[in-house]
Amino acid sequence: GENVEQHPSTLSVQEGDSAVIKCTYSDSASNYFPWYKQELGKRPQLIIDIRSNVGEKKDQRIAVTLNKTAKHFSLHITETQPEDSAVYFCAASRRGSYIPTFGRGTSLIVHP
């Protein structure tokens, strides 16, 4: 089955800095890569996703890149703010399934 590795497990940045979270996956048939944000005590919520037919997608301060050859994808957050502090999960799912396999999560801490 699919295996998703996520790094780092913890990321601490100063407000205004950029943050990058990286994930790798094992199943070459995976074609959908969502990112979820889980604030403390809250439910995970989708913040951005990318499909295998594109290499990059942006939404304001967040962007995701995908390298299918290397089987890795990354989340980039620019101009971080304290409200970006949360646990971020990457995931991968494959054609015909759409049940994602999640990474272990990255705890992002943005210091004011």
Add this chain to the structure above:
Amino acid sequence: SAVISQKPSRDICQRGTSLTIQCQVDSQVTMMFWYRQQPGQSLTLIATANQGSEATYESGFVIDKFPISRPNLTFSTLTVSNMSPEDSSIYLCSVDTDPGTGELFFGEGSRLTVL
């Protein structure tokens, strides 16, 4: 999108007892999922709740321990049976409102503590 209500939101349980978690969705959905999130850990799929048939369990999870009901397209329950402290976790209901897109909507979760 979907509005998902889960209850209880939290509970403290005694070893050896069972607890049933309910999940109600504000629209009919084909697929409902139950996840477990242990403290500081990722989201692990327990099973897919299928309407009108038995749930499909992931490796490491069995029906005797986690019986699931899915009586209709808006409701499901997960029972955690014969609980031990290792079952202390957050249990999350999730739905895929637009099959094929891949986006999941989650309930707020049920935080169980087993003493």
